[in-house]
Amino acid sequence: MKSTTLKLQSNSHRLRQYFQLAKPRVVSLIVFCAVIGMFLAVPGMVPWRILLAGTAGIALVAGAAAAANCLIEQKIDALMARTRGRPLPQGEVNSIETLLFSGLIGGAGLFMLYYWVNPFTMWLTFATFVGYAVIYTIFLKPNTSQNIVIGGASGAMPPVLGWAAVTGDAPGEAWLLFLIIFVWTPPHFWSLALYRTKEYAAAGLPMLPVTHGAEYTRRHVFFYTVGLTLVTLVPYVIGMSGWFYLTSAVLLDTMFLGYAWLIWRDYSDAVARITFRWSIIYLALLFAALLVDHYLPAW
Ligand code: HEM
Numbered sequence: 001m002k003s004t005t006l007k008l009q010s011n012s013h014r015l016r017q018y019f020q021l022a023k024p025r026v027v028s029l030i031v032f033c034a035v036i037g038m039f040l041a042v043p044g045m046v047p048w049r050i051l052l053a054g055t056a057g058i059a060l061v062a063g064a065a066a067a068a069n070c071l072i073e074q075k076i077d078a079l080m081a082r083t084r085g086r087p088l089p090q091g092e093v094n095s096i097e098t099l100l101f102s103g104l105i106g107g108a109g110l111f112m113l114y115y116w117v118n119p120f121t122m123w124l125t126f127a128t129f130v131g132y133a134v135i136y137t138i139f140l141k142p143n144t145s146q147n148i149v150i151g152g153a154s155g156a157m158p159p160v161l162g163w164a165a166v167t168g169d170a171p172g173e174a175w176l177l178f179l180i181i182f183v184w185t186p187p188h189f190w191s192l193a194l195y196r197t198k199e200y201a202a203a204g205l206p207m208l209p210v211t212h213g214a215e216y217t218r219r220h221v222f223f224y225t226v227g228l229t230l231v232t233l234v235p236y237v238i239g240m241s242g243w244f245y246l247t248s249a250v251l252l253d254t255m256f257l258g259y260a261w262l263i264w265r266d267y268s269d270a271v272a273r274i275t276f277r278w279s280i281i282y283l284a285l286l287f288a289a290l291l292v293d294h295y296l297p298a299w
């Protein structure tokens with residue numbers, strides 16, 4: 001009896017470790033943005049098969065990409081306080097197990113997308129996987145301070161994937177949502193990098209504050225946030241969204257600009273931490289506003 005309980009406990013511990021490899025918190029916001037892309041693609045309800053298989057497929061492939069990133073970066077992860085506790089540096093799982101896990105869930109996700117959604121979405125999602133797990137993780141991240149700007153393209157793909165899942169197409173509106181996440185990524189990441197510069201330097205990663213200094217990075221956070229503000233107004237300007245979205249975007253942008261201004265002109269690690277946390281809440285609320293606006297009667 002006691003040994004059965006212990007075995008169950010250790011099984012659930014192992015499951016939790018595998019779950020952690022898939023970076024579940026980041027992936028949940030990615031999936032949220034993809035699902036909103038699905039709803040924005042059509043006037044009425046998204047067909048259930050597309051909603052369920054599309055969501056599960058994109059989540060599985062995003063989780064596989066995150067696990068592949070953990071596999072490739074295990075040595076670097078062991079060097080940084082923020083990432084040291086991950087399952088690979090802790091020895092909770094090994095490289096082969098991680099490879100199998102990533103291949104298995106990624107393969108299952110691609111299969112679902114191909115057969116239950118459409119082949120176009122499967123190929124786009126596969127390209128996104130390669131963009132993050134190979135191009136960003138192996139080539140960009142260790143080699144250029146623009147790593148997250150270029151690599152941000154794969155993180156920005158979810159709304160396009162969602163849109164493609166429903167329509168089999170990727171029109172301009174979907175790419176506008178892509179652009180929002182693309183321009184959001186630098187202030188999101190660089191605010192974290194600013195208060196973790198020493199860790200990145202110790203790990204030998206050429207993140208912007210390591211290569212170009214804090215002042216340069218702080219200015220870039222501010223100007224990217226100005227760019228983000230402008231891009232987030234476009235859905236209203238082109239008639240894709242209405243007043244509810246515009247009001248929400250202006251409020252959210254004002255907060256973000258306020259934090260970004262403080263980062264530039266009155267920096268403290270505490271402000272950078274808050275800005276990083278805010279960037280996540282901001283993106284979730286902005287996409288939620290797009291969704292609510294989509295179903296509100298025209299104002
Ligand atoms: C190249 C693009 C990106 C980079 C370099 C990046 C980097 C990071 C880093 C370093 C963290 C800290 C995780 C930690 O505390 O251990 C983080 C957290 C987070 N990121 Fe990003 N990110 C990117 C894109 C995205 C995208 C596209 C999304 C969602 C649409 C996203 C959502 C999140 C969320 C929700 C968290 C919080 C996770 C938590 O609380 O554990 N990120 N990001």
Ligand SMILES: CC(C)=CCC/C(C)=C/CC/C(C)=C/COP(=O)(O)OP(=O)(O)O
Nearest residue numbers: 026061062065066069125128129132154155
């Ligand atoms: C198929 C699909 C939708 C894929 C999505 C790709 C994906 C998981 C993008 C998220 C970006 C992300 C977790 C960046 C973390 O940066 P990092 O890896 O530099 O952070 P770390 O230092 O925490 O590992």
